[in-house]
Amino acid sequence: MDEKERARKILSVLRENFTLPRWVSSNRTPFETLVVTVISQNTSDRNTARAFENLSKRFMVTPENLLNVSVEEIEDALRVAGLYRNKARILKKLAEIVVEKFGGSLESIFRLPLEEARKILLALPGVGPKTADVLLLFCAKKPTFPIDTHINRVSKRLGFVDGKAGYEEIRQKLQKLFDAKDYFSAHILLILLGRRFCKARQPLCHECPINALCPMGEERLKNA
Numbered sequence: 001m002d003e004k005e006r007a008r009k010i011l012s013v014l015r016e017n018f019t020l021p022r023w024v025s026s027n028r029t030p031f032e033t034l035v036v037t038v039i040s041q042n043t044s045d046r047n048t049a050r051a052f053e054n055l056s057k058r059f060m061v062t063p064e065n066l067l068n069v070s071v072e073e074i075e076d077a078l079r080v081a082g083l084y085r086n087k088a089r090i091l092k093k094l095a096e097i098v099v100e101k102f103g104g105s106l107e108s109i110f111r112l113p114l115e116e117a118r119k120i121l122l123a124l125p126g127v128g129p130k131t132a133d134v135l136l137l138f139c140a141k142k143p144t145f146p147i148d149t150h151i152n153r154v155s156k157r158l159g160f161v162d163g164k165a166g167y168e169e170i171r172q173k174l175q176k177l178f179d180a181k182d183y184f185s186a187h188i189l190l191i192l193l194g195r196r197f198c199k200a201r202q203p204l205c206h207e208c209p210i211n212a213l214c215p216m217g218e219e220r221l222k223n224a
């Protein structure tokens with residue numbers, strides 16, 4: 001079976017085994033998505049959600065509102081997230097840039113061709129490749145494949161890339177293996193696989209729904 005066929009089968013098995021979580025259909029604005037992604041850096045999903053909720057309870061999370069509140073108030077709301085002081089400053093700066101350079105909305109960036117939009121997002125403070133790609137895929141519906149820590153690990157274990165592959169190599173490879181129309185669901189489903197079965201320390205290969213399609217899983221089951 002060639003790699004593309006294996007990727008197609010993996011996606012189909014994952015679709016049968018997982019339901020897309022509720023947050024996938026949340027109607028966050030692009031700016032809220034940017035804020036959540038910045039908060040999520042080095043922070044668990046639970047604490048990211050709590051920090052964002054704390055922030056939204058105080059005011060609507062818009063660039064204008066973030067620009068007008070004090071950095072201390074943002075810090076206070078983000079306290080449950082890691083590096084909250086730094087993140088509060090980044091969010092203030094982002095709000096300032098979005099208001100002053102982009103008229104208070106990310107839409108003008110999203111209308112640009114993918115690579116141009118990506119370059120502009122990557123130049124923003126606190127925005128790395130994953131944040132840029134999440135915004136482009138989730139909010140601008142552009143064909144890019146964000147790579148988070150779970151997808152990084154799972155892609156290597158599935159043998160799609162070698163163990164030393166970096167962000168860009170994995171992104172390019174997954175974009176080749178999956179059809180662009182499937183990037184969104186493949187991104188979410190690979191994260192769910194990483195969280196529930198392909199755990200960092202103890203992958204649960206014997207229970208994993210795609211173990212027959214995974215070289216590492218096959219090897220581990222053979223030697224069990």
Ligand code: SF4
Pocket residue numbers: 154157158197198199203204205206208209210211214215216217218
């Ligand atoms: S079989 Fe094991 S290594 Fe392969 S994806 Fe599943 S949990 Fe990960």
